[in-house]
Amino acid sequence: MFRLTLFYVVLLGLALVPLHPKSASVTIGSKLFTESVILGECVRLLCDDAGIDTTHYRELGGTRILFDALVSGDISVYPEYSGTIREEIFRGELETDELIHAALTERGIGLAGPLGFNNTYAMAMLRTRAAELGVTTISDLARHPDLKCGFSNEFMERQDGWPGMREYYDLGQLSTKGLNHDLAYRQLQLGQIDVIDAYATDAKIAALDLVLLEDDRNYFPRYDAVVLYRVDLADQHPDLLRLLQSLEGGIDNAEMVRANALVEMDGKNESEAAAMILDETLGIQPEVHQESLSDRLFVRSLEHIDLIRRSLIPAILIGIPLGVLATLFPSCGRMILGAAGIIQTIPALAMLVLLMPLMSAFGQASVGTGSATAVTALFLYALLPIVQGTHTGLKSIPLPLQHSMESLGLPLNYRLLHIDLPLAGASILAGVKTSTVLTVGFATLGALIGAGGYGQPIMTGIRLNSTALILEGAIPAAIMAVVSQLCFDLVERSYSTTSGRRT
Amino acid sequence: MNSTPPTDSLEQGSVKFELSHVSKFFGATCVLNDFTASFQESRIYALLGLSGSGKSTILRLMMRLLEPSGGQLLFRGQSLQSMDVLQLRRAIGYVLQGGGLFPHLSARDNIAIVARYLKWPPAKIRDRIDELAELMSIPHELLDRFPHALSGGQAQRMSLMRALMLDPDVLLLDEPFGALDPITRHDLQQELRPLFTRLGKLVIVVTHDLNEASILSDEAILLHQGTVVQRGTLEAFRTSPATEFVERFVEAQQAIPGGR
Numbered sequence: 141m142f143r144l145t146l147f148y149v150v151l152l153g154l155a156l157v158p159l160h161p162k163s164a165s166v167t168i169g170s171k172l173f174t175e176s177v178i179l180g181e182c183v184r185l186l187c188d189d190a191g192i193d194t195t196h197y198r199e200l201g202g203t204r205i206l207f208d209a210l211v212s213g214d215i216s217v218y219p220e221y222s223g224t225i226r227e228e229i230f231r232g233e234l235e236t237d238e239l240i241h242a243a244l245t246e247r248g249i250g251l252a253g254p255l256g257f258n259n260t261y262a263m264a265m266l267r268t269r270a271a272e273l274g275v276t277t278i279s280d281l282a283r284h285p286d287l288k289c290g291f292s293n294e295f296m297e298r299q300d301g302w303p304g305m306r307e308y309y310d311l312g313q314l315s316t317k318g319l320n321h322d323l324a325y326r327q328l329q330l331g332q333i334d335v336i337d338a339y340a341t342d343a344k345i346a347a348l349d350l351v352l353l354e355d356d357r358n359y360f361p362r363y364d365a366v367v368l369y370r371v372d373l374a375d376q377h378p379d380l381l382r383l384l385q386s387l388e389g390g391i392d393n394a395e396m397v398r399a400n401a402l403v404e405m406d407g408k409n410e411s412e413a414a415a416m417i418l419d420e421t422l423g424i425q426p427e428v429h430q431e432s433l434s435d436r437l438f439v440r441s442l443e444h445i446d447l448i449r450r451s452l453i454p455a456i457l458i459g460i461p462l463g464v465l466a467t468l469f470p471s472c473g474r475m476i477l478g479a480a481g482i483i484q485t486i487p488a489l490a491m492l493v494l495l496m497p498l499m500s501a502f503g504q505a506s507v508g509t510g511s512a513t514a515v516t517a518l519f520l521y522a523l524l525p526i527v528q529g530t531h532t533g534l535k536s537i538p539l540p541l542q543h544s545m546e547s548l549g550l551p552l553n554y555r556l557l558h559i560d561l562p563l564a565g566a567s568i569l570a571g572v573k574t575s576t577v578l579t580v581g582f583a584t585l586g587a588l589i590g591a592g593g594y595g596q597p598i599m600t601g602i603r604l605n606s607t608a609l610i611l612e613g614a615i616p617a618a619i620m621a622v623v624s625q626l627c628f629d630l631v632e633r634s635y636s637t638t639s640g641r642r643t
Numbered sequence: 644m645n646s647t648p649p650t651d652s653l654e655q656g657s658v659k660f661e662l663s664h665v666s667k668f669f670g671a672t673c674v675l676n677d678f679t680a681s682f683q684e685s686r687i688y689a690l691l692g693l694s695g696s697g698k699s700t701i702l703r704l705m706m707r708l709l710e711p712s713g714g715q716l717l718f719r720g721q722s723l724q725s726m727d728v729l730q731l732r733r734a735i736g737y738v739l740q741g742g743g744l745f746p747h748l749s750a751r752d753n754i755a756i757v758a759r760y761l762k763w764p765p766a767k768i769r770d771r772i773d774e775l776a777e778l779m780s781i782p783h784e785l786l787d788r789f790p791h792a793l794s795g796g797q798a799q800r801m802s803l804m805r806a807l808m809l810d811p812d813v814l815l816l817d818e819p820f821g822a823l824d825p826i827t828r829h830d831l832q833q834e835l836r837p838l839f840t841r842l843g844k845l846v847i848v849v850t851h852d853l854n855e856a857s858i859l860s861d862e863a864i865l866l867h868q869g870t871v872v873q874r875g876t877l878e879a880f881r882t883s884p885a886t887e888f889v890e891r892f893v894e895a896q897q898a899i900p901g902g903r
Binding site: 540545559562565 | 731732739740746747756760
């Protein structure tokens, strides 16, 4: 029994050791859209050029996830927008820039910038149509009540979107409809609608030759791009602050639109777009490493397997004893199975967001490659099939055999190890198989918080609407699931031949 | 049949098991009511009755697989409640219908499982199994088979070997031949009677088969709905049945040649 416990502890320990120890001194984060990733790459290439060791966790999540990760120290730098800081992070409660700066400083966070461009909401029209009507400002729209507007659903609903704007500019007579943003561009091109809402640095502005109407009465808040960083890090790397400041004011709207278009229209990657920005603004020509497909696949396979190893092995080591407990104590069993069942119904994103503060509180990396958050979520999801398989297997041992083993006068632990668990083996194995296949698939969701693995190209592919990228993640994930299923089928077959037919 | 009348075995062994006023309820259902009996060393008893008469319950109470609702059970003069339950069970060999061999272990591993737990030296285990195999007329090559590759009769012999492995004082057999075909059953019954006598253990056989009881046992106890209706020799069951039920029980089995 002692040896078994030791074996358990060692195995659990091995399973929990992360594959990549955190080594980079500066970790950069970026949000789930192209512009944020490009800016993150700008910072990374600048640091590289200055010889500072960095990691860039791309597409880590939304504002909440990134800001929390910055405050907890899981990342040290990320690009943000002034409007987002004011409205989303501080919920519009802080009126002046001074108050916002003070609130950031209080959290140990510094702000560099603005970088020069203002990615606010804007009204966009085809250049030809706007010229034809002589419309250059939003106020001009009031003179053309017959214009048709197609706005994204988010813009239609936000208080600082259409409802506020209509009142502010007195545009009540315009006809509007809510529609999908990509569809809006297409309908604009076809002339079915005249005005759409857009981000000021949207890649399509250059590609479709659109003009942005001037916000002549300053309705929209400013979304000036800035860089947030941890002050303690700037202390350790005085160069870093200087580097970030070198970006200030250098990137104007047209430059950012070009960089976005390079990625979204021309199929270049974010590093190349970032290199273009640095070249044109600072005259720095950083080296951009192009990873080959096989390199990328190799790294992601390792990351994916690492996520599975660190979640599945503990799930097996803890799930089986939980299944045994659930069988020995039926009242506690209902609780265990109930809890495992409820966990299973929590949506992945909700689970990740719930776990992040917990992981930070335990001093674990809450975001990024192989983060404890992703591992814990996968672990929790993997529990139910294993607990259930163990429980069902033990429960379905035929009554005569149960009587027979009870009558032998063996202590419980010996009996469990030598009789009960082997007899329940087929059912336990089936549970572990289900969990494994599930985890291989679920692990792609770790990319929601930048956990790496096959989910990362899938996320990027969805963002860039690139089927090739989505398949780059989806195909190996599917192959891994099928292969693991086949391996288990083999094990099951050999198990059933060595242990004989079940009676 | 050559049933041994109780008068033949004059040697009065010491009392191994004593049950006084034992009853067992499952909720409001009474499965055993005020059962009193003492079982002596070197004697073979049959517990007879229909299914649900409470006869298997008695065996399970004796191994503390069940706890009594009332009354007292003594083993070697000691209250069962005060004994270590695992030691008690190891002092008893138990064989049930179908054998109860574990399908994931070979016959040899099934037989040796408790001895291995008790850390017997491998040589001692091997010798004991050889000895038992000879006793039960089991060819050696069968020992390494898994239960599913054994015939019903072979499995039942292996099961008896497992029960006898630690040389227990008491053998409890719960319908041991219930799943066997008539010929195999007959052969085993004929073979076991002299074996039991030779081993000199207290044996209690639960069965509903009068014929089986008459072959194997010295003395029988007939239960009906949790209550003892008659005890004594099977001859007495035939010649002077205590109740109408005893009469019917005997008649029903005589009507079909060969029991059942």
